[in-house]
């Protein structure tokens with residue numbers, strides 16, 4: 001509870017004059033590009049050293065427990081690259097459309113920026129998000145268990161507009177998207193999706209894409225696994241079948257218990273996580289508290305989020321606040337009083353198709369534990385009586 005003003009024991013932060021009141025602050029010439037306060041320095045993307053052999057083919061994670069609302073600040077969007085960040089001069093960047101088209105074309109960035117634009121807010125989730133958690137609780141923090149996700153406002157051109165310009169041949173059924181990074185990462189995309197809602201984006205959150213996010217051009221594939229969102233996009237080839245690239249055969253396929261593999265599991269199913277409290281954000285106070293979290297679905301919008309404080313025995317419907325958009329993060333809250341009891345905190349999302357996020361056991365019945373990808377099971381945080389919070393699993 002807030003302290004009563006005018007108490008017998010005066011607070012020097014109220015009665016005294018502080019340094020920042022005594023001296024002039026920085027002038028408008030000191031910060032041509034603004035950065036967060038120095039007191040927020042610890043809020044950064046973090047990686048997990050032992051996860052990958054090199055930093056160039058690796059991932060760092062969005063600090064979800066330090067964010068609010070639904071927009072991910074550009075500088076905190078997790079990064080996943082196969083061969084590091086390509087630093088591309090936009091004047092030298094080209095996008096070629098070739099293959100089964102009437103007019104193979106090469107676009108400059110200026111060509112693309114003279115085509116009709118759209119603005120859309122979408123989440124990007126790596127298929128490997130929560131991938132370390134299949135065999136049990138592993139990483140201590142929602143940054144690491146769920147932080148391969150970001151939610152960004154994109155500006156770009158509808159891929160359909162670009163394809164219309166090139167003129168697709170009737171036998172075109174698939175596209176191959178290829179990046180200009182050292183990996184030349186490429187992936188096959190069914191034409192039906194490409195013509196539906198895919199964007200070729202050059203801006204995020206109102207300014208040019210960050211180098212880490214694919215500057216100057218990336219694919220935006222709403223609701224589908226992050227690997228398809230090719231960064232540093234340099235080529236789109238039209239063909240009549242998938243290319244069977246590395247990223248859709250040896251990687252990004254889902255190994256089942258019987259040894260078979262699911263492939264082309266493009267869509268990210270509904271999922272949610274409580275970001276506060278969580279292991280990096282323990283409860284500090286008894287009494288009034290705000291539980292907060294994020295929910296999303298690659299199949300549509302979030303209809304409802306239920307929260308349990310007792311490991312799934314009782315559920316209450318959380319309050320969703322802020323815009324609820326298609327294939328975007330939604331922010332939920334439960335305002336509650338904590339008396340210091342141990343809690344097992346969970347959240348369960350339901351999307352506009354009626355799909356309900358499964359428990360980890362339900363998921364394992366269908367998927368086994370051999371997979372890395374598409375783990376959307378319900379997360380449990382154990383909040384101890386002192387407020388410390390841990391990643392746990394209950395049967």
Ligand code: MTE
Nearest residue numbers: 078079080081082126179185226227230231
């Ligand atoms: N595109 C290229 N060219 N190279 C890459 O390594 N990584 C993919 C995808 N696009 C990748 C890429 C993967 S696996 C994911 S999850 C997303 O980009 C990550 O996007 P982000 O770095 O903006 O978070």
Ligand code: CO
Nearest residue numbers: 126127226227
């Ligand atoms: Co990925």
